Amino acid sequence: MTLLLEIVAAACLLSGGVVVAIAALGVARFPDPFTRMHAATKTGVAGAGLIMLGAGLGLGTPAAVLTALAGVAFLVATTPLASHLLGRAAYVAGAPIASATVRDALEGVLDRHLFDIDPARRRRAQRKPRPTSEEAAMTAIPFPEASGRPAAHPAPLRRIVCWLSGAPAQSEASATALALAGDCGASLTALSLVASVSDAGGARPVGGSHWARWSAASRRERQRTSAATALADFEDRARSAGVPADTRHDEAGPAALGRHVAAADLMVVPAGIDAAGEPAEGADELAARIAAEHRVPVLRVARRPGPVRRIAILVDRSAASAGLAQSFTRIGLWSDARAEIVPVGDDPASIEAAAAQAALLVAHGRIAETTPPIGEETPVDEIAALLRRYDAVVMARLGPATWLGIARIDRHAVAAATMALVLLP
Amino acid sequence: MTILTWAAAATAGLVGAALVAVVWRLLAGPSSADRVIATDMLGLLAIAIAALTAVFAGHAAFLDVAFAVALFGFLAAVAFAGLLEGAARGPGGGER
Numbered sequence: 001m002t003l004l005l006e007i008v009a010a011a012c013l014l015s016g017g018v019v020v021a022i023a024a025l026g027v028a029r030f031p032d033p034f035t036r037m038h039a040a041t042k043t044g045v046a047g048a049g050l051i052m053l054g055a056g057l058g059l060g061t062p063a064a065v066l067t068a069l070a071g072v073a074f075l076v077a078t079t080p081l082a083s084h085l086l087g088r089a090a091y092v093a094g095a096p097i098a099s100a101t102v103r104d105a106l107e108g109v110l111d112r113h114l115f116d117i118d119p120a121r122r123r124r125a126q127r128k129p130r131p132t133s134e135e136a137a138m139t140a141i142p143f144p145e146a147s148g149r150p151a152a153h154p155a156p157l158r159r160i161v162c163w164l165s166g167a168p169a170q171s172e173a174s175a176t177a178l179a180l181a182g183d184c185g186a187s188l189t190a191l192s193l194v195a196s197v198s199d200a201g202g203a204r205p206v207g208g209s210h211w212a213r214w215s216a217a218s219r220r221e222r223q224r225t226s227a228a229t230a231l232a233d234f235e236d237r238a239r240s241a242g243v244p245a246d247t248r249h250d251e252a253g254p255a256a257l258g259r260h261v262a263a264a265d266l267m268v269v270p271a272g273i274d275a276a277g278e279p280a281e282g283a284d285e286l287a288a289r290i291a292a293e294h295r296v297p298v299l300r301v302a303r304r305p306g307p308v309r310r311i312a313i314l315v316d317r318s319a320a321s322a323g324l325a326q327s328f329t330r331i332g333l334w335s336d337a338r339a340e341i342v343p344v345g346d347d348p349a350s351i352e353a354a355a356a357q358a359a360l361l362v363a364h365g366r367i368a369e370t371t372p373p374i375g376e377e378t379p380v381d382e383i384a385a386l387l388r389r390y391d392a393v394v395m396a397r398l399g400p401a402t403w404l405g406i407a408r409i410d411r412h413a414v415a416a417a418t419m420a421l422v423l424l425p
Numbered sequence: 426m427t428i429l430t431w432a433a434a435a436t437a438g439l440v441g442a443a444l445v446a447v448v449w450r451l452l453a454g455p456s457s458a459d460r461v462i463a464t465d466m467l468g469l470l471a472i473a474i475a476a477l478t479a480v481f482a483g484h485a486a487f488l489d490v491a492f493a494v495a496l497f498g499f500l501a502a503v504a505f506a507g508l509l510e511g512a513a514r515g516p517g518g519g520e521r
Contacts, residue, residue, distance in 0.1 A: 006428050006429050007428060009429055009432070010428045010429050010431070010432030010433075011432075013429075013432045013433055013435075013436045013477075013480070014432050014435060014436055016436065016473065017435065017436030017437075017438075017439030017440055017473075018439060020439060020440055020443045020469070020470065020473055021439040021440070021442055021443045023443065023466065023469075024442070024443030024444070024445075024446040024447045024466065024470075025443075025446055027446065027447050027450050027462065027463060027466050028446040028447065028449055028450045033456060033458040033459050033462060036450070036459060036462050036463075037458075037462045040462050040463070040465055040466040040469070041465070044465075044466050044469040044470075045469065047469070047473065048469040048470070048472045048473045048476075051436060051440075051472075051473040051476045051477065052472060052473070052476040052488070052491055054432075054436075054476070054480075055433075055476035055477065055479045055480045055487075055488060055491075056476075056488060058429045058433070058480050059479060059480070059483070059485050059488075061485060063485055064479070064485040064488055067485060067488040067489060067492060068476070068488055070492065071472070071488065071491055071492045071495055074492065074495050074496070075469075075472070075495050078495070078499040079499070081499070081503070082465065082498075082499050082503060082506070083465075083502075085502065085503055085507075086458070086461060086462060086465065086502055086505070086506050086509075088506065088510070089458065089461075089505075089506040089507070089509035089510040090456075090458035090461075090462075090509065092509075092510050093456070093457070093458060093509050093510065093512070095456050095458040095459075096456075
């Protein structure tokens with residue numbers, strides 16, 4: 001009896017192995033995803049089920065046989081579902097159908113898209129910037145007249161706004177803004193915005209509205225304290241540098257930002273904070289938000305910057321980076337620095353975009369050239385070492401463009417972490 | 426036990442050959458649908474390998490492992506199908 005059982009188990013195992021091998025051959029050799037799916041799921045289930053059954057019988061105990069039977073039943077129950085979903089997804093994604101196919105029964109039934117070799121890698125829709133209320137966007141608070149002193153480096157920068165907060169890089173940002181304003185004779189305004197009373201901000205925390213109010217009030221208190229500290233530091237620096245500066249404090253919350261920067265040419269923002277002064281990075285940073293809403297060009301300061309002699313312009317094939325060189329010349333910052341256009345990604349589209357932008361800069365009388373691209377596979381420390389040769393970087397965004405990008409090394413995020421000065425036009 | 430271990434060894438060889446073919450398909454692609462199908466097949470091969478391990482080790486616990494792999498393989502196939510379809514449907518994942 002046990003010998004018979006053993007022979008049956010061995011037969012199950014062997015036939016299962018043969019079937020699995022045939023299934024794998026089908027997966028490897030069939031011409032299109034639909035036939036491969038057919039081989040993988042039908043034959044594969046038969047083979048794996050036979051091997052499981054053989055193992056259960058070979059062990060011989062009732063528990064093992066029952067487990068094996070349950071496993072086989074589960075496989076038989078679920079794999080049709082999975083294979084149907086996979087086939088449907090492949091069809092909708094537009095996977096090619098082999099030329100031997102007689103009839104496409106799903107034609108006109110399912111929406112079929114153009115074949116994209118890897119649809120999971122395509123760009124997704126960006127998060128839309130928050131719409132601003134009309135009066136916040138339209139009425140500008142007038143700036144004081146420009147300081148009228150002779151400028152060392154005349155540049156079309158006339159009004160600079162410096163953001164005040166409790167960021168770790170705040171004093172460096174203040175110093176940079178003062179140095180810039182002193183260099184080009186621009187009027188400088190230091191601005192701090194605190195969340196309004198009604199603006200609880202973000203998701204409502206556990207514990208209901210009392211807790212939400214308490215949390216908002218304490219956050220506002222924290223913002224006020226850090227704004228006051230930053231303001232004192234800013235005024236000290238302005239006095240010792242001899243640069244006249246105007247200061248503003250508003251408690252109408254981030255919605256009032258548009259009113260305050262409406263006529264500004266440049267905004268200096270310390271790195272690593274969001275609008276509420278909390279630590280943030282990537283697309284959540286205040287600098288990235290303001291740049292994404294196209295209110296005003298943003299200069300993000302992460303550390304104490306040196307003199308700017310070489311700048312890198314990171315260009316990829318996204319629409320946002322197509323106008324980088326143009327906005328950069330319009331801002332007029334660092335006009336005597338040597339600009340190097342660095343293509344991000346070694347595809348022809350990025351390299352072509354980089355060459356076009358270099359030509360534009362040269363036509364504007366700048367010193368510009370393109371460099372070899374930063375490829376997809378370049379390790380982080382190599383990118384950082386490459387970027388450290390520059391004094392500042394101009395790019396379109398601070399972090400991954402899509403949530404799928406989080407999984408890969410994002411070269412923009414590396415640049416944001418490496419560079420002391422990032423200009424987001 | 427000799428017939429059984431011999432059969433299990435032969436089956437292990439066959440499964441190994443199958444593994445090579447499926448991994449080749451997984452690496453070669455060319456579309457992501459092919460890679461997802463190859464991943465699904467790898468799950469089935471993992472079930473077979475767990476069952477063979479149960480025979481070699483003489484331990485029924487590995488059959489439970491095979492069962493768990495079957496469960497996760499199903500979930501993974503459903504999730505991958507959703508990802509493929511959602512990516513193909515374009516921005517926002519809405520119906521077009």
